[in-house]
Amino acid sequence: MTRFFEHIADTYARFPVVLVKGNGTRLMDETGREYLDFTSGIAVCNLGHCHPGLIEVAKRALEELWHVSNLYWTRPQAELASAICERSFGEKVFFCNSGAEAVEAAFKLMRRFGRETKGPGAVEVIALEGSFHGRTLGALSLTGQPKFQKDFRPMLPTVTFVPRNDIKALRLAIGKRTCGVILEPIQGEGGVFELEDEYLEAARRLCDENGLLLCFDEVQVGMGRTGHLFAHQGTPVVPDLMCLAKALGNGLPIGALVARERAMSYLPPGTHASTFGGNPVICQVAKRVVELVGDVRFLDEVREKGEVLKEGLWAIKGEYPGLVKEVRGRGLIQAVEFHSPIPGIGKRFLEKGVLVITPGDKLLRCLPPLIITREEIEEFLTCVREVLSAIGPA
Numbered sequence: 001m002t003r004f005f006e007h008i009a010d011t012y013a014r015f016p017v018v019l020v021k022g023n024g025t026r027l028m029d030e031t032g033r034e035y036l037d038f039t040s041g042i043a044v045c046n047l048g049h050c051h052p053g054l055i056e057v058a059k060r061a062l063e064e065l066w067h068v069s070n071l072y073w074t075r076p077q078a079e080l081a082s083a084i085c086e087r088s089f090g091e092k093v094f095f096c097n098s099g100a101e102a103v104e105a106a107f108k109l110m111r112r113f114g115r116e117t118k119g120p121g122a123v124e125v126i127a128l129e130g131s132f133h134g135r136t137l138g139a140l141s142l143t144g145q146p147k148f149q150k151d152f153r154p155m156l157p158t159v160t161f162v163p164r165n166d167i168k169a170l171r172l173a174i175g176k177r178t179c180g181v182i183l184e185p186i187q188g189e190g191g192v193f194e195l196e197d198e199y200l201e202a203a204r205r206l207c208d209e210n211g212l213l214l215c216f217d218e219v220q221v222g223m224g225r226t227g228h229l230f231a232h233q234g235t236p237v238v239p240d241l242m243c244l245a246k247a248l249g250n251g252l253p254i255g256a257l258v259a260r261e262r263a264m265s266y267l268p269p270g271t272h273a274s275t276f277g278g279n280p281v282i283c284q285v286a287k288r289v290v291e292l293v294g295d296v297r298f299l300d301e302v303r304e305k306g307e308v309l310k311e312g313l314w315a316i317k318g319e320y321p322g323l324v325k326e327v328r329g330r331g332l333i334q335a336v337e338f339h340s341p342i343p344g345i346g347k348r349f350l351e352k353g354v355l356v357i358t359p360g361d362k363l364l365r366c367l368p369p370l371i372i373t374r375e376e377i378e379e380f381l382t383c384v385r386e387v388l389s390a391i392g393p394a
C-alpha cells in the first residue's frame with residue numbers, strides 16, 4: 001500500500017484491501033481473508049473469477065498469437081463477431097478495448113451518418129440526464145451528470161440532454177441537426193433506473209420518423225446481467241447500434257460497437273481505428289463468454305436468481321422502512337436506495353467479508369457474478385440485515 005500511495009495516480013477512492021486471488025464468486029486478500037464479491041469488478045466478471053473454461057481458452061490462445069494489428073485478418077475476430085451477430089440484430093462489429101471507446105465509436109458513427117444523410121451540421125446527439133457513457137471527452141460529453149463534466153468543460157457542444165422516460169421532451173429535442181439518440185436501457189452508474197418499455201418504443205418510433213440512429217449503451221447491463229444476453233432483448237425494442245464492453249471479456253479488456261450493416265457502412269476504411277481492438281487472445285476468450293452467457297438455461301437461471309435477490313431486498317425494505325427508501329432493478333442488477341447517506345456503509349460490508357458498490361453512501365448497487373448461487377444470495381441478504389440493524393432503528 002505504501003508503494004501504491006507513492007506511485008499510483010490518486011484518481012480513485014479505494015477500499016483498504018489488497019486483493020490477490022479470485023475464484024468464482026470469492027476474492028481473497030493478502031492476509032488470506034475471503035470475500036463474497038457482489039460487484040463482479042463493476043459488472044465485468046459475470047462468469048466469476050478465474051473461470052476454468054476461460055482459463056483453458058486463454059492459455060491456448062496465449063501460445064498461438066498475441067497481436068498482429070488490424071492491417072491483417074485474424075480468425076478469432078471473425079469468430080467472435082459471428083458469435084455476437086448470430087445472437088443479436090448485429091451484422092457488423094467494430095472491436096475496441098473499453099466501454100468509453102465503444103461509445104466513442106458510436107458517437108463518431110452517428111455524426112458521420114448525420115453529415116452524410118442530412119448535411120454537415122447534422123451532428124447533434126440526444127442523450128439522457130443521469131446517464132453514464134464513460135470518461136473520455138466524447139463519452140463524457142454524452143454523460144448527463146454535471147459532477148463528472150464540471151472540471152473538464154467545455155464539453156462537445158453538440159449534445160442535448162433530456163430527462164429519462166419523458167417522451168414529450170425527447171420529441172421536442174429532435175431537430176434538423178439531430179443524427180442520433182443514445183441511452184442505457186437501465187442507467188447503471190446513474191443509480192439503476194430502468195427505462196420504461198413505452199419510452200423505448202417511442203424512442204424507436206421517433207428515430208425512425210426522423211431518420212436518426214438509436215444507440216443502446218449496454219456496456220453495463222448487456223452480457224446476461226438482466227437475464228437476457230443483451231438487455232434490449234428483454235424489451236420490445238431493437239436498436240440500430242449497441243455498445244458492449246465490461247463483461248464481454250469477463251475481465252480481459254475488450255469493447256465492441258455492434259450495428260446493422262447499413263449503419264456500420266458510415267465508418268468506411270480510414271475513418272476509425274484502435275491498435276489493440278480485436279486482440280486475438282481476448283477475442284477467443286470473449287467468444288467462449290458469449291457462448292456460455294448466451295445459453296438459454298443460464299439466462300433463465302439469472303432471471304430466477306434476480307427475482308430471489310429482488311424479493312429479499314423488498315423484504316428488507318419492509319423491515320427497515322426508516323433506512324430503505326426504494327428497491328429497483330432487473331435481473332442481477334439491483335439497487336437499494338437509502339433515505340439519506342449512510343457514511344462508511346461500504347466499509348461495514350467489507351468488514352463483514354462482502355464487497356459491494358455504494359455510490360455516495362446512498363445506494364447499495366448489487367452486481368453479483370451471474371454464477372452466484374441462491375445460498376450465496378441468502379448469505380448476502382443476511383449481511384445486509386446485519387449491517388442495517390447495526391446502523392440504527394428501522
Ligand SMILES: Cc1ncc(COP(=O)(O)O)c(C=O)c1O
Binds near residue numbers: 133189218219221
Ligand atoms: C453504461 C456505461 N457505458 C460506458 C462505460 C464506460 O466503460 P469503460 O470504463 O470501460 O470505459 C460504463 C462504465 O461504467 C458504463 O456503465
